Amino acid sequence: xxxxxxxxxxxxxxxxxxxxxxxxxxxxxxxxxxxxxxxxxxxxxxxxxxxxxxxxxxxxxxxxxxxxxxxxxxxxxxxxxxxxxxxxxxxxxxxxxxxxxxxxxxxxxxxxxxxxxxxxxxxxxxxxxxxxxxxxxxxxxxxxxxxxxxxxxxxxxxxxxxxxxxxxxxxxxxxxxxxxxxxxxxxxxxxxxxxxxxxxxxxxxxxxxxxxxxxxxxxxxxxxxxxxxxxxxxxxxxxxxxxxxxxxxxxxxxxxxxxxxxxxxxxxxxxxxxxxxxxxxxxxxxxxxxxxxxxxxxxxxxxxxxxxxxxxxxxxxxxxxxxxxxxxxxxxxxxxxxxxxxxxxxxxxxxxxxxxxxxxxxxxxxxxxxxxxxxxxxxxxxxxxxxxxxxxxxxxxxxxxxxxxxxxxxxxxxxxxxxxxxxxxxxxxxxxxxxxxxxxxxxxxxxxxxxxxxxxxxxxxxxxxxxxxxxxxxxxxxxxxxxxxxx
Amino acid sequence: xxxxxxxxxxxxxxxxxxxxxxxxxxxxxxxxxxxxxxxxxxxxxxxxxxxxxxxxxxxxxxxxxxxxxxxxxxxxxxxxxxxxxxxxxxxxxxxxxxxxxxxxxxxxxxxxxxxxxxxxxxxxxxxxxxxxxxxxxxxxxxxxxxxxxxxxxxxxxxxxxxxxxxxxxxxxxxxxxxxxxxxxxxxxxxxxxxxxxxxxxxxxxxxxxxxxxxxxxxxxxxxxxxxxxxxxxxxxxxxxxxxxxxxxxxxxxxxxxxxxxxxxxxx
Numbered sequence: 001x002x003x004x005x006x007x008x009x010x011x012x013x014x015x016x017x018x019x020x021x022x023x024x025x026x027x028x029x030x031x032x033x034x035x036x037x038x039x040x041x042x043x044x045x046x047x048x049x050x051x052x053x054x055x056x057x058x059x060x061x062x063x064x065x066x067x068x069x070x071x072x073x074x075x076x077x078x079x080x081x082x083x084x085x086x087x088x089x090x091x092x093x094x095x096x097x098x099x100x101x102x103x104x105x106x107x108x109x110x111x112x113x114x115x116x117x118x119x120x121x122x123x124x125x126x127x128x129x130x131x132x133x134x135x136x137x138x139x140x141x142x143x144x145x146x147x148x149x150x151x152x153x154x155x156x157x158x159x160x161x162x163x164x165x166x167x168x169x170x171x172x173x174x175x176x177x178x179x180x181x182x183x184x185x186x187x188x189x190x191x192x193x194x195x196x197x198x199x200x201x202x203x204x205x206x207x208x209x210x211x212x213x214x215x216x217x218x219x220x221x222x223x224x225x226x227x228x229x230x231x232x233x234x235x236x237x238x239x240x241x242x243x244x245x246x247x248x249x250x251x252x253x254x255x256x257x258x259x260x261x262x263x264x265x266x267x268x269x270x271x272x273x274x275x276x277x278x279x280x281x282x283x284x285x286x287x288x289x290x291x292x293x294x295x296x297x298x299x300x301x302x303x304x305x306x307x308x309x310x311x312x313x314x315x316x317x318x319x320x321x322x323x324x325x326x327x328x329x330x331x332x333x334x335x336x337x338x339x340x341x342x343x344x345x346x347x348x349x350x351x352x353x354x355x356x357x358x359x360x361x362x363x364x365x366x367x368x369x370x371x372x373x374x375x376x377x378x379x380x381x382x383x384x385x386x387x388x389x390x391x392x393x394x395x396x397x398x399x400x401x402x403x404x405x406x407x408x409x410x411x412x413x414x415x416x417x418x419x420x421x422x423x424x425x426x427x428x429x430x431x432x433x434x435x436x437x438x439x440x441x442x443x444x445x446x447x448x449x450x451x452x453x454x455x456x457x458x459x460x461x462x463x464x465x466x467x468x469x470x471x472x473x474x475x476x477x478x479x480x481x482x483x484x485x486x487x
Numbered sequence: 488x489x490x491x492x493x494x495x496x497x498x499x500x501x502x503x504x505x506x507x508x509x510x511x512x513x514x515x516x517x518x519x520x521x522x523x524x525x526x527x528x529x530x531x532x533x534x535x536x537x538x539x540x541x542x543x544x545x546x547x548x549x550x551x552x553x554x555x556x557x558x559x560x561x562x563x564x565x566x567x568x569x570x571x572x573x574x575x576x577x578x579x580x581x582x583x584x585x586x587x588x589x590x591x592x593x594x595x596x597x598x599x600x601x602x603x604x605x606x607x608x609x610x611x612x613x614x615x616x617x618x619x620x621x622x623x624x625x626x627x628x629x630x631x632x633x634x635x636x637x638x639x640x641x642x643x644x645x646x647x648x649x650x651x652x653x654x655x656x657x658x659x660x661x662x663x664x665x666x667x668x669x670x671x672x673x674x675x676x677x678x679x680x681x682x683x684x685x686x687x688x689x690x691x692x693x694x695x696x697x698x699x700x701x702x703x704x705x706x707x708x709x710x711x712x713x714x715x716x717x718x719x720x721x722x723x724x725x726x727x728x729x730x731x732x733x734x735x736x737x738x739x740x741x742x743x744x745x746x747x748x749x750x751x752x753x754x
Contacts, residue, residue, distance in 0.1 A: 215617040215618050216618070217614045217617055218611075218614050221614075251610075251613055251614055251617055252610040252613065252614060253609060253610050253613060254610075339621075345613070345616055345617060348633075348637070349613075349640075351637065351641075352637070352640045352641050355641060380643075382643070382646060383649075384645060387645050388643045388645065388646065391642050391643055391644045391645065391674070391677065392641055392642040392643055393642075393681065394642065394674075394677035394678060394680070394681035394682075395641070395642025395673075395677050396642065397677070397680050397681040398676060398677045398679075398680040398681065404681075405681065405682070405683060406681045406682055407682075408682060408685055408686075408689050409686070409689075425735065428739075432742055435746060439746075439749045442749075442753060443749075443752075
């Protein structure tokens, strides 16, 4: 705790140089302080908070501020400082020199924590990506990954997982994702060996993303099914995982499971992640259509997504009506959208569902209809439409889509009287599954409640805890004093 | 030239000669020898080392595996097909950028799709499909397989059968014949549910038999529950979901008890 206060006081004199945006630098230093305390008391939670605070500052990052911060956090003349400064644009160089001079006289200069070094890498990387300097970002991220390989500290894990993410992002932006696949696999292995669960989670998602980027569904599924699973640490990573899982399942025709994962991903995603939710919903709509469900209008017309989901709305409409011609024209009209969303092949699969829906409508409206009329209504354009219609109807009957009988001799289809559904067990079963769903939802909500990680230990006694905290503080103070002495 | 490469190409020449003669036994033994020799090259998958002869080695290896795949179709060995195809695949996906495209690529990819369809491995079929580029999808060999799958899913079986006449490559015939058998079983399954009865004549046509005798044998072997009398085939229809006469009390009690337990937890 003392460390924390110290840190807050310290930035005041040192920000004389970066007068342009003292507040940003000030914030950065506070975050650095947070990380240091987090490391000393071994509380990963503080580092998580530091990363979250950094994201809030993201837009305000400027080259001079960054170089000032680098000089503050890293030892002057040290290797990482030189390497990182070289990534920043040269306009900041002037400030940097001045800054080195002043901050060298600061009492703070000391051999920096490895966590702080990693954090500096992260900051520079985010800055480079935001400035669209992707090649520099690639170089910087590769350097940071090389540095990370030599670090084995649990307190680095949080920062490392963010670095992995930006590492992959910078390669994706330049279109070289395939290059780093081997590296990511190696990192995942290392993370598994070190029991770094957050790192495993992040890397698994990055790998899945990497595979899916090249449509390698087979490899993705093999990796996914064999990678160790555990309770999710980060909600964002879990959402991504669910989304990738949903995609894989969709391609492999496991629509029911796919729908569940996709809807869950969309629901769990933070409200701010609009793009992600739109993607989830696009896939979810297609999967629901493939399952033979028609998504509600409200689902397609969700707030802020109307425009993006418009093609999907029209597609749904075509499937709902069961009109093959309309379906074809919609698919053609929006083919570029569907292609860029990577679901072109799923649209092709939908054709079959359109026919089914059309057939169901016919079967409901007519008690008896000739197969020739069925073919005409479905607009089957083939050499022998009646024979086609007959076998299509036969298959629909077998799959339970319609309840009818075909009379081959007369060439017509006779729909059966729909029996009274309430005389069967069906309603009871539907009711049961709904109750089960609600109860399950409640149980999951209870399970998802968060408790502080060490709550069970702290029950032992208040005295013990106080003792422990005191010890920790003493150690922290001790280290701080040692550092001062060194200088 | 590297002596090992010369050895491989000489053996490959002999293999091709035997292949043209349709001498499949010699082919198979020589193929195994070739495969053993190929393991000596370090430029091939999975190592992909950049040796000076890499391009030549990769090209000849790809050629050998392409022949191996087609050979497995000719010897009608589906397992060998699968093995050889997986060995061939890295040459298309991972080494594709370094080699000139092979004219055999699309026919072989199409063959593989067809095989997955015949073996009813639809999930894998779609996974493979996702890997193909838009240009590949427009290739007649690939398109053939894709259209087959669609007709198959829809239930337009006669379209599947008529596709046999329009095969884009002579090696496709083997799988198309296998597919015809699968289609017959499908049609039988559908007819069972969709019709009360069919005249023997219609049933024969629908199930693609050339004589009544064959039909009768098929019914006897595969669907002994069908009844044949007075020139008609009667399908024994499965019992419909009858109106529930009895209350499934035990199940209901269990459910209600579990609701009570869950509610207790909430309150």
